[in-house]
Amino acid sequence: MTALTPVLWLYFQNGRAKYQESTTFMLVMIGIVLSLVLVYFYELAKQAPLMEVAAEYQTGSLLDSLYLLGYLIIGAALYAHRKHQDWSYAVVANAMEPS
Amino acid sequence: MRDSNADNVVDQVWSTALDKITKPGDLPSGRPALGDQMDLAAAQAGTAALLATVPAFNKLLYNSGYAASARNTYLILRRLGMPADFFWKYEQWNPKRALDTLDKIVSKVFTTMLSKQHVGVLKLTAADPVTNRFEVSFESCAECSGLHAHDPMCFFHAGSFAGMLAAMLDHEFDAWEVECVALGAAACRFEIGERTDRQTQTRWGRWADEFTYAFEPAARFQEDLDGETVRELGETVDIGYYQMLLASTVLTNMEVVERSCLDAGRNIGTKLADIVRERFGADPQEAVPAFYRRLRYASLDVTGLDSGEASGFRVVVSEAPEHLGVLESSALVPFLSGELEGMLSALTGRDLALATTDVDGHDLVLRYAPS
Structure with missing residues (x-):
């Protein structure tokens, strides 16, 4: 995880600098990564082995909430990705109206 | 560069x-x-x-x-x-x-x-x-x-x-x-x-x-x-477009095109003199301002200078797009000054040349003298 964070950060910075990457696409990726790695953060925070922590899945635990959070980020980002142009166009159209 | x-x-x-x-x-x-x-x-x-x-x-x-x-x-x-x-x-x-x-x-x-x-x-x-x-x-x-x-x-x-x-x-x-x-x-x-x-x-x-x-x-x-219609959008254009055209082409290439602008302006001014004389009269002090006002290009005040060999014209230019707003400090007037040079020369039958260019408040003051 320590190695992954700066890689994601650099990827994001590079994409923004070159205007080659989509913010919403980046959020989808962040959601996927979080859904995979949040369990390890949880494991570190609880100071318990992974096998023991994994037993908490689907029991209404905080771990389930974290897992769902990752998927919610993916879902929200996919929705935003789909609506991105409409929203952006609305911003431009609104800015073109006389104030 | x-x-x-x-x-x-x-x-x-x-x-x-x-x-x-x-x-x-x-x-x-x-x-x-x-x-x-x-x-x-x-x-x-x-x-x-x-x-x-x-x-x-x-x-x-x-x-x-x-x-x-x-x-x-x-x-x-x-x-x-x-x-x-x-x-x-x-x-x-x-x-x-x-x-x-x-x-x-x-x-x-x-x-x-x-x-x-x-x-x-x-x-x-x-x-x-x-x-x-x-x-x-x-x-x-x-x-x-x-x-x-x-x-x-x-x-x-x-x-x-x-x-x-x-x-x-x-x-x-x-x-x-x-x-x-x-x-x-x-x-x-x-x-x-x-x-x-x-x-x-x-x-x-x-x-x-x-x-x-x-x-x-x-x-x-x-x-x-003559007021002929050449396009559906009308026969006028916003001065912002003209300023955009001038600034983008002339201002960014001033060293290359300044002399050409002056010459091209003089050439046009010479060719337009007959139209100006025919439509607005032979007196440059009346005709030239009337022509530019009719074009909605600029307000001009043309005064004859009768002082022996220095006789010529003093032209005060107001509201010209090339000396207005953000362009006011850009000295972007070679075309207009050349056009006036050609027009005044042809109207008077004398070879006049731009002698000085000054700024008076928002106005531009051009003085033409025999070359």
């Missing part, structure tokens, strides 16, 4: 054009007497004369339009709040989505700006994101309506449209004109392709290299003064 101060002035002119749409109440007219419109013929004369007389001016016009448009399209879209990834991966869009999305933005922003300035009506008519080929049509084109040519002549707009797409799609494009109002077409039509594409290079090169043009200012101004 490009002059960054000149680029800043160009950017301010573009920004003012946007402000006129988004903040109309915040911008008082810089021309209380003449208003914000000027006759189209007056706005066309300078570039048309330079196209006819200066070799490769068409390429300079194109490149100036491209550079100014690419930079300012980017600035305008960011200022309007468009995210940088709006056209993300557009190469993978289907042609219909590419055309619809691009046309929405072009229509909302650039067609609005150009129509409000009475420059023309822009429409994106074709888009192929796979081959990066686009087509735009431009009705009522301010660059060529009322002019007559053997070759398509709208280099400034071709460069502007290529620069506009370049900034939006982050590619280098070139545009070439395939139909032109100056050749009798209903609208100017431009094709745009990627700069690295061999066919684009061939077609743009052929258009730019083989271009020839002969400008007849007397015929164009005669038509204008």
Whole structure:
């Protein structure tokens, strides 16, 4: 995880600098990564082995909430990705109206 | 090397054009007497004369339009709040989505700006994101309506449209004109392709290299003064367009074109003298101001100077677009001063030359003396 964070950060910075990457696409990726790695953060925070922590899945635990959070980020980002142009166009159209 | 101060002035002119749409109440007219419109013929004369007389001016016009448009399209879209990834991966869009999305933005922003300035009506008519080929049509084109040519002549707009797409799609494009109002077409039509594409290079090169043009200012101004209709958008254009044209082409290339502007202006002024005499009288002090007022170009006060060998004219110029607003400190008057030089010389039958140029408040004071 320590190695992954700066890689994601650099990827994001590079994409923004070159205007080659989509913010919403980046959020989808962040959601996927979080859904995979949040369990390890949880494991570190609880100071318990992974096998023991994994037993908490689907029991209404905080771990389930974290897992769902990752998927919610993916879902929200996919929705935003789909609506991105409409929203952006609305911003431009609104800015073109006389104030 | 490009002059960054000149680029800043160009950017301010573009920004003012946007402000006129988004903040109309915040911008008082810089021309209380003449208003914000000027006759189209007056706005066309300078570039048309330079196209006819200066070799490769068409390429300079194109490149100036491209550079100014690419930079300012980017600035305008960011200022309007468009995210940088709006056209993300557009190469993978289907042609219909590419055309619809691009046309929405072009229509909302650039067609609005150009129509409000009475420059023309822009429409994106074709888009192929796979081959990066686009087509735009431009009705009522301010660059060529009322002019007559053997070759398509709208280099400034071709460069502007290529620069506009370049900034939006982050590619280098070139545009070439395939139909032109100056050749009798209903609208100017431009094709745009990627700069690295061999066919684009061939077609743009052929258009730019083989271009020839002969400008007849007397015929164009005669038509204008007669009130003839040359386009649907009207016979006037916003001074912002003229300022944009001047700043983008002349100001950024002042060292190269200053002498040519003076000569071209003098040539036009000489050719227009007969029309001025015929329509406004033989007295330069009355006729010249009346002519420029009729064109809604500038308010002039022409005074004869009778002091022996120094006899000549003192001309106080107010509300001229090239000495107004952000251009006021740019000394962008070689064309106007040359035109007055030619006109006053022809009207008086004496060889007059510009002796001094001074600034008095917002006015420009030009003194002409026998050369």
